[in-house]
Amino acid sequence: MEHRVLILAPFGRDADVIADVLAADGRQCLACLDSQVLATELAKGAGTAIVTEEALLTDDAVNLFAWLRQQPVWSDFQITLLAGKRVERRSARSIQVLEELGNVVVLERPLNSETLRRAVASSLRARARQYDSRGHLAESHQHLVERTKAQEALERLNDSLESRIAERTEELASANNRLMREIHERAKVQAVLVQSQKMEALGQLTGGIAHDFNNLLNVIMANAELIARISGDERIRSMAATTKRATERGAKLTGQLLTFSRTSNLNLRSINVITLLQGMHDIISISLGSSIKYTTVFEGDELWTRADANQLELAVLNLAINARDAMPSGGRLTIRAGARLAPDETFTSDRYVVVEVCDSGSGIPASVIARVFDPFFTTKPVGKGTGLGLSQVYGIARQAGGTARIESEQGKGTTVELWLPLGAKDMSEMKAAADPERSAAGVKRILVVEDDEDVRTMLVECLKTLGYIATEAPDGPSGLGRLAHDDPDLLMVDFAMPGMNGMEVIAQARKLRADLPVILATGYADVDISKLAEKGFTILRKPFQLDDLARAVRLGLSN
Incomplete structure (x- = not known):
């Protein structure tokens, strides 16, 4: 009952078509006649709901909005809204409806069945996490009830038993401290889980549209190149070259954004670190904003290593974003790349490519710097970070056969170093090119x-x-x-x-x-x-x- 999919699509055969698509994944679906029936069924339990935008134009939609406003604290019910294709901007009423729905994913029709299935799967996983949170909250409530009962029993003790009262009070204080620590840790883990769910949903949605978007870019890019090759008109060839460059930039930026939002598969190959960092200049500059001065310092034109290019870009982008967050009032970010000898016997190779990301931010306290590469550890407030950034950076460096190091001083800034084994050019790739x-x-x-x-x-x-x-x-x-x-x-x-x-x-x-x-x-x-x-x-x-x-x-x- 709690994992079923409710469908509100009262016009045409939309409800039947959606149910047939989701039945392929074994989803239990129930079609609702109107918003009032939907609100009634939501009260009985559901994992997610799919609603067409036109179904919310009726007066009984207030029943759905009322149920959403009355959700318990652990619940953030997600609704997938199927919107019609729009030419003009949304009306004020339409925007108000989206606000009242709260946790809503808008999919524009017509849409690919795979996109719908992935959106529903993501919603159900998010709802399952909420059910887990409900259980944790129930456990915490039970702990608080037990503590209250213990305190009441303490108050009933005979006043003459002062020594026993003092002893029992100390025990309860210790138990209370443990409980508060547990609640605090659970809150931190919950915040990480919520952020992870958001990133997972983002990755699935962007991955679903990447295929169609890349097809469009490919048609434009290839035809522009064909025009440039067959045309004898220099003006037309120049315009075709401009079009091709624009599509190349679009493909590059899209690829980098998708790398940031998805879990990539490892694809180790020889890459020129200098070329990779130069190619990231635009997305790093955009991510930093105008208040941070961004510079690069490279030793030569080529520094080769064997790594996953997408993963290495993700690591550098993570470090740049961390540096930006440490400089809310602006500052300097410098990325350096050079070759160094192994500093000690713990390194398995003789020579390394070292990528340094240096900022002039607030720095990291010495008391916690040893833990910054631990998963889920973060110095940011709850809800502002997942604690996955630096642990991902460390893992990416280790996968490439290297490591990561960090130096920081409060008030002066932080430097993170990626040590990657120095390699030679891959002549087979050059021959293929x-x-x-x-x-x-x-x-x-x-x-x-x-x-x-x-x-x-x-x-x-x-x-x-x-x-x-x-x-x-x-x-x-x-x-x-x-x-x-x-x-x-x-x-x-x-x-x-x-x-x-x-x-x-x-x-x-x-x-x-x-x-x-x-x-x-x-x-x-x-x-x-x-x-x-x-x-x-x-x-x-x-x-x-x-x-x-x-x-x-x-x-x-x-x-």
């Missing part, structure tokens, strides 16, 4: 399976520009049907498609042709590249440039 226009020997046929028509058209045009024969299919079954007729030398398939997804298409295709080379294209931010690569696929991340496509095709054909 050479001669991007060189095609494989002979004329090759490539079958493109992509459900998005614009992306599919763009891929076919790009492949033809590179000198390949390209055929296309709009979905998995069509692609499998064309496999025997087209006899392609390479199969390029999108990861996320309705009906049969990319992995299912590849599995069926390899039953027909076990030796068929495959390129798997994906716009999702959290796909585990390393596991897919182990299966013999060539992975192509969206959005990509024409040179990236050329390299991926050559690599796929060589496999």
